[in-house]
Amino acid sequence: MPDPNDPLAPAALMARAQGVVEKHAALLEPLARLFAARGESLYIVGGSVRDAMLGREVHDLDFTTSARPDVIQEILGEWGEKVWDTGIEFGTVSAIRQGETVEITTFRSDLYDGVTRNPEVTFGDTLEGDLVRRDVACNAMAIELSLDDDSLAPTFHDPVNGLADLVIEVLDTPQEPEVSFRDDPLRMLRAARFVSQLGFTVADRVYDAMRDMAPEIQRITAERVQAELDKLMLGARPWEGIDLLVSTGVAQFILPEIPALQLETDEHMQHKDVYRHSLTVLRQATELEDEGPDLKLRWAALLHDIGKPATRAPKDGGGVTFHHHEVVGAKMSRKRLKALKYPKHVISDVGQLVFLHMRFHGFGEGQWTDSAVRRYVTDAGDLLPRLHKLVRADSTTRNAKKAARLQRTYDHLEERIADIAAKEDLARVRPDLDGNEIMQILDLKPGPEVGKAWKFLKELRLERGELDHDEAVAELKAWWENEHA
Template sequence: MSDHDHDAGADAELLARAAVALNRYGDLLRDVGAVFAEAGHRLYLVGGSVRDALLGRPSPDLDFTTDARPEQMQAFLRPWADALWDTGIDFGTIGVGKGDHRLEITTFRADSYDQVSRNPQVRYGDRLEDDLVRRDFTVNAMAVAIDPQKPAGLGDFHDPLGGLAALRSRTLDTPSAPEVSFGDDPLRMLRAARFMSQLRFQVAPRVLTAMTEMAPQLARITVERVAVELDKLLLGEDPVAGIDLMVQTGLGDVVLPEVGGMRMAIDEHHQHKDVYWHSLTVLRQAIDLEDDGPDLVLRWAALLHDIGKPATRRHEPDGGVSFHHHEVVGAKMARKRMRALKYSKQMVDDVSQLVFLHLRFHGYGDGKWTDSAVRRYVTDAGPLLTRLHKLVRADCTTRNKRRAARLQANYDDLERRIAELAAKEDLQRVRPDLDGNEIMKLLDIPAGPQVGEAWRYLKELRLDRGPLSHDEAADELLKWWNARK
C-alpha cells in the first residue's frame, strides 16, 4: 500500500468516526439545515465541532457558519428557535437555543485586523473558503455542509487547507503564514499552548519560530481573555506540555513570568533539574490525585506553590541551598499575579492560601504534633483541606524511595489524627465555646472591639485545648479579663 493509499484509508476512517459522533445530532442538524435551505442560504458545521468529531471527542457546543447575514438569520430563525441571543451580533454571531442545544451561527467572515489591538474590522464574506482561511489553525478550518436531505443532515466535507492531514499528524499549523495569523490576533499563540494541553498536539516548526519571535505581542491582549485561555490550558489533559511551550517560547514571560522564573533555581535536595521542572512534576502528580474531575484551584496552586523559591534562595555554608519562608513570599506573589489577571477574590484567596500552607506539614516530622497543632492545620486550611492534602502529597517528588515512603506514611498518620479528632469535635468549624452575647453578659460590656478581642482569645483557647464546658470557658474568660485590667 502506498503512503497515499494509507493516508486515504486513515482519512476515510476519521471521517467515518466523525459521522458516528455527529449522528446523535442528526435530527437537530436536519431541522436547522431545512430552515436555512428554505430561506435560500447555505449552512456549515465548522471549527472545533468538526475537529472534535473527527477526534471522536464529545463536544457540547455546535458552531456553524453561513452566507446569511445576522439580521436575515434573526428573521427566519425566530419562528423555529426556542431562544435567540444577539450578544455576538457585532461580530456576525447569533446564539440559538433549541431544546437542550445551544448553537452559535456566524456569518462568513473575511476580516482584516488593525494590527495594534486584536480587534477585527468585521467584514462579511461570501465564500466558505474565505471564512476558513481566517481561522486560527488548520485543524479548526474544516467544515461539513448541512444537508437536510441526507440521513444525518451531513453533506460534503470541506478541507481546503489540509486540516485533516494536520489532525492525522496531530500538528498545529496556521492556515496562512503564522506571522500574519499571530499578527492579526496574538491570542492565537496562547491558544496553541492551550490546544497542546487539550488535544496533545505539537506545533509545526514554523509556528514555534513565529511564537518565539512574536511572543511580546501577546501583551496587546486583555488580561481577561488571557486568563480564560490559561484556565482552559490548565484544565486540559496535558497542561505540563502547554505550560512548557509557553515558557520556552517566551509567552510565559508576558503573562506568567514567575513560572519561567523558577528555571535553574536548584532545589535544596539537588534532585531535580530545577524548581521549574519540580513544579511541573507536582502539577502532574496533583492531577493524578483528582477524584472528581479537573480542579482548577488545585492545578493553579500546584503550578505556583514554589514561585517564592528564586526570591528566597540562599547558599548555605555547608554547600547546600535553602529557601526559607518561600511559602510566605510565594503566597504574596501568587496573590499579586492572579489579581493582575483579574481573577475573582475567592480564586485569589484559595490559591494563595494553598501556596502559603503547602509547607506546614513538614513541621509534622515523625508525628510529634500536638492536638492543638492538628486543630490549627485544619482550621487554617478550612474548606481547602482536601485540596491541601492532595497538594502536599503531590509535592513529594524525591527519587529516594525510602524518603518518599516515609513522607507519605507521615501524611497518612496526620490524616488519621485529623479523622480521630474530627470524630470527637467539629474540626471544620472551630468556634469559641461562648458566643458574643454570652461574652457581653459575663464581662458586662457593650458590643464593640473588646468583645472581638475576647472572642479571639476564646478561639485560641479552643484551638489549644479542644472543646471546653460552658463553666470552664466562662472561668477562663474571667481569668483572662481580670488579668488584663
C-alpha cells in the first residue's frame, strides 16, 4: 500500500512500476521495442497497475496503445506465436508467446446512446482520453513502457488521481458518476464487485448516483449481470458488495429476493432482520472455506432463507415462524439462478443446499437414528461437505452457550456419520439387490414394477442398513405379496 503520509512520492511510484516491469521484462522488452520502432506508445493499464501500486501480486497484464488495430495486428504477428483478432472491431488484438498471453487495445473514445450499453466504437488519440472513460479512477492509472538506451524505463501516469483513491481506499469514477453509469450501467455492478474484491467503500457521489440510477441496470443482459455477480460473490468480502447493491436499490432489479428479507424478523429474535442474518451467514461460510472461494456454498449461504417472507406466520405467545421456508426457498433459488442464466449444475446444487439446510435442526444431541443419518448423507450426496459448512455458518446466535451447543450437536452428527460410514458405504447407498436380481426373483420383465421394487429396497436399506442376501430376498417377496394381495 502506498505510504499514506507521502502517497505521491516519485520514488515509491517508480519502485512499484519498476517492480512489475522487471518481473515481466522478458515479455515486455521485445514488445516495447516493436511498438517504439513504429512510433507508437504502449502502456500497462487497469487492474494490473492498481494491484502493483497496492503491492499485490500481478499476474495478467492489460495494455493500451496509440497504435490502430491493424498496426497492433502487424506488431503482434511479428512478436507472437499465434495471433487472434476476434475483438479487432473494438480495437483489441491478442497474441500468445511462450505461454504468455497479451491483449492490447487501441485508445478508445466511445460514444453511448444511453439506451443500451453497446457503444459506438471510436478510437482516441490520447492516453488521458482513454483512461477517463474507465469504470473507476483506481483502474485508470497506467505504466508507460518507454525505452532509455534500449532498456525499459517505465513511467507512471495518473491523470485522474486514482492513486489518491487507493490511499484512502475509496472507489470513485474518473468522470461524473451519472455520466459513467448512463453510458454503461454495468459499472454500478462493477463498483459493488470492487467493494467485495478490494474491501474499499464507494465515494458518496457514486453511492448517490447508484441509488438514483438503479433502474438503469435493467438495460444489462442477464448473462453480463451473472458474470459480474460471480466476481462479486468470489471476492474477499462478498457480503459488503451485496449490501451496497441492496442499500442503493440496484439489487431490487437483479436479486429482489435479498432486499425482501429486510422486512422479516427471524424466529430467534436475535437479528434486526433476516437480511442481516443472511449476510452474516455468507460471511461465516466464507470463513469456513478450506479450498478457496466456493461459489455454490456462497450462493446457498446468501439465499438459504429467501423463502421466509412467503412462509411467515404468527406464533402463539408472540413471535413468528417460517415453517417449510427451506422448501419454498429452494424453489425460489432455482428460479432466480435460472433467470440469471446460471448453468444447470449450479442451479441444482444451490437449490439442494437451500432445501437441506434445515434438516439438521430439530434434532438434539444423541437423537439421530442410524436411518436419519443415512438419509441425510444420501440426500446430500456430493454436497455433504458444503452442507456441513452451510449448517455451521447458519448459527449466528449471540448467545455463547447456545452457539456452543449447536456446534457441539453438529460435531456429534459428523461423528455419527463417520462411525456409520466406517461400517457401511454411505457414499453409495444402494438396494441390497440389483435390477436383474429383482426381475429374476419376482419373474418380471423390465418395466415400472421393477422400479417400484428397487425403490422399496432402497428405502429399506436407508431404514435398516445393509441386509444379507437371504434377508433382502425375503423382504422383497413379502413386499411383493402385500402389493398384490
